[in-house]
Each structure stands twice: as structure tokens, then as C-alpha cells.
Amino acid sequence: MRTETSYNLPDVRRWRNVSIVVGIVALLACLAGLVSMPVQFFRSYLLAFVFWTGLTVGCLGVLMMQYVTGGRWGKILQRPLEAASLTLPLLAVLFAPVLLGLPLLYIWADPAAVAADPRLQAKHIYLNIPFFVARQLVYFAVLIIFAWLLTSWAAKWKTIEDPRYQWRLEHLSGAGMFVTAVILSLAMIDWVMTLEPHWYSTIYAAVFIAGEMLAGFAFSIAAVLLLSPRFAESIDPKRFRDLGNLLLTFVMLWAYCAFSQFLLIWSGNLREEITWYLPRTVGAWGIIALALVVFHFFVPFFLLLSRDLKENRKALLLLVLFLLLMRFVDICWLIKPAFAPSVVNWMDFAATVGVGGLWLALFLWIYERNDQRKY
């Protein structure tokens, strides 16, 4: 039933139930895959985990950016951003399967491979299982503390209207943006870049940060438009234009960082650097790389130049859903060519739906529960 204060569609609860059931079914299917193809299971699971965790940390980053810059656009997205940030404990738990699969996923975690490779031995001081696990604990602990403080202080600020909480939120966010950027960088290097431990790129983490901030924006805009349509209806279209402009900024930042990495490695043309691009620019992955240039940059770039599109809620919704799809394709392109048979497997989708189903269910639960607070 609709109440006066609620902006929710009545069926958010049903969406939550559907996503939890779909998530569990998909994960059970993956479990069957684990028995028959354990290596493929962990590869697919890592893909799913990186996609959803990156998006969540992106939401936390946007939440902090909103407190630091203090734009009016931030108030529109605050509710989905907070709900997404509070899902981090679930993602910390969902990281456990990756830890179990470390020796199957990463060659630096395989003692036989390390013994045969002097370069891996040189990196062993950083790339070893105990230190890796310890780092993950720190990443998740720090991010969860930030998410918890930001949301609980914001709740206090709303209820008792004590201006000290605003000061605290702004200053915590200022420090938090720096810390979150460092953690996201280290985490993406740990999770994705060390799949090919001989290769490195200094701008690699920046590509991820730009992409995940874009994902955070796209997801939270979609959440507001889908879950709170009456609230979205009440907002001045100019605020959606602001959100569209910020989306455009991150589309451009992502393209700028991704292209900078490509340009430098292409110009340098060094044997140890180009190894990363070779499997990603030939055959099917080459076509996907071109598709990313067109659909992750040019199409959203030109569409987001249009003021009419940015102020049209329906068009904006379609565009952000499309951008989220492109984020998934981008992460596939970053991760999958690192593995020997880099073909797409059904478990890639099953794991993404499975992790996503559980994540979305928790997100919707927090989103609905926060309905009591006025946004």
C-alpha cells in the first residue's frame, strides 16, 4: 500500500524477493559448475565479484564526492548511494570464495610456478598468500568503517540537525576520497592486475577508478529513477542535467585514462608491456575492444552532449542502464583475456547474476528500510 510519506513503488519488496531467489538459484548452478570445472568457476566468480564490488566502491566514492563538493545533485542520489555503500559487509563475505581459489586463479599463488620463475620470486615479498589476505582484510575493514560512519552521521544530522555533523561528514569525506582511491587502486591491482603478474601499468588503477565512479553514478541514477519514480518526478529537470553532465565527465575521464595507457604502451612498443594488449586486441577480444571505444565512449559522449536527453528521465534511464552493461563488458575485457582459454563461459553470466542477486536483494532491503528518513 502506498502511504503519503513513501515515494516507493509498492513492489520493491517483490523485486527484493525475486532477486534473492534468482541469486541463490544462479549460485547453486555455479556450485554444480564448481564440481565439474573448478578453475572456470573461480574465474567466473572473480569476474562477478569485481563487477559488483567495483560498482559498490564507486557508489561510496560518489557519496564522499557529494559531501566534499556539496552540490544539490548529491541530495537526489544520497539514498541509493548510502544503501549501496552499506552492502560492503556482504561483499567482504562474498570475497571468501576468491580466497579459496587463489592458487587456481593466480600463478603467483602457485608455489611450483614461483619456483620456476625468478621474476615472480622477486615479487614474492608482496605477492604471497598471507600478505594478500591481510591486505584484503584492511581494505574491507577501512571501507566498511567509512561507509558506516558516513551513513550514521548523515542520519544523525537529519534527525537532530546538529551542524557539527555536517562539518564531520565533509571532513571525513575529504580524507575518505583519498583513502578510498588508494584502496580501490591497491584492490584492483591485487584482484585483476596480478592475474598477469609480469605486466604492470602505472595508470591502470586510474582507469578502474574512473570506470567505477561512472558505474556508481549510473547505478544510483538508475536506482532513483526505477525505485522512486514519484520522487524523481518531483525534481527539477535541471538537476538531472547536472547528473548527466557528471556522467559525461566520468565517461570522458575513463576514456582519457584508458587511452593514455594504450597510447604510451603502443608508442613504447616494449616486449614486456605489449603482452597485455596482444590478446586483448586480436580476434573476438579485438572486436570487443573496438566496441568499447564506440559504446563505452563515443555513443554515451555524443548522447550526453544533448541537453534534452539529460533532462528526459526515460532517456537518461536507458542510457545509464546501457552504461552499466558497458561496464560489465569492460570488466570482461580486462579480466578474461588473462586466462588461457579466454572464451566466454555460461558461468560468467551465472556468477554475475548470482552475486548480483544477493547484492541487489541487500541493497533493496536497505533502500526500503531507509524510506523512513526524509531525503
Added chain:
Amino acid sequence: MEEQRTKLYGLIAEFENAETLLDASRRAQEAGFVEIQAYTPFPIDGLSEFVNVRRKNWVPVIVLIGGIFGGLTGFLMQWYAAGVSYPINVGGRPLFSWPSFIPITFELTVLGGALFGAFGMLILNGLPRLFHPVFTMPQFRSATNDRFFLCVQSTDEKFDPLETRKFLEDLEPVEVAAVFES
């Protein structure tokens, strides 16, 4: 006569207070005028609903054209210089090394868009003329003091020198004057 040499910019009506101007603006909009502009000594609440509502702004289009022009210029210039006019082998890379052309292409896209935007705006403002036509009306200086003006431009589809003057005179102005481009 001087007036015969110049083109009519529009008709301008002078009002004594904000209420009559607001009322006149509403009636001008109701009469179907689109290219109407108001000049007041201070902001008037609600006035923007009636004047200058559907005016087409060409600057975004000009910036887009300038950006595309600049980008193409940058890209083709590098292709011609490094690949055709003076082919030079840089570390064995192909002559048409498009990835290294991108930064300059991007810079010239921005430059083209910015220059076209800035100068296009000035030309749309009527640049060779250094002042706005309404300033040819001597009383207009009081628009910054205690008078309110409503101008119907001759570019409006419904504009007719005689009919529009009659319409404006019905709005109880102090005076209706013709404004010429000069």
C-alpha cells in the same frame, strides 16, 4: 531620411511601472509574439515566463561544428604532414600512426569548439555593431533607472510595422518608438 537607409529592428514600448510591463508582456505573449524582449531596472518576478521563452540558441550548434572542424583539421594535418608530405619512419611504426595523432586531434577539437563558440557568440550578438539597437532610442537610458521597456523584434513571424504599433499603443505605454539597426 536616415531611417530609410536602415532596417527596422523592432518596436519598443515604454512603461512607467513594473505592473503594466508585466501585464503588457503577458498580453504580448497571448497575442502570439515570440521574439519579445523586456528591459527593466531590476529583476521582475514572473517576467521570464512571458518574454524570450522560445528563442533558439545557436551557440551549441556552432560549438559542435567548430569542434568537428578543429578535430578533423588536427587529424588530417598530422596524417598529411607525417604520412604524405614528409614521410618519416619513427622507430619502425607505420606512417599512419593514428594513436599518436589523438592527443593533438583532441586539443584542436577543444580549440575549434572554443574559438567558434566565442566568436560565434560575438557575431550572433551583432559584433561589427558595437552597441545594441535599442540604445538608439534616447529615452532608453532610463531603463537602468525608472522606466520599463518591451521590445517586439521585427524578426517575429507576427510582426507588422503598423499592426504591432497599434497593438503596443493599446497596452497603455508612455510611448511607442521604432528602433532601427544602424
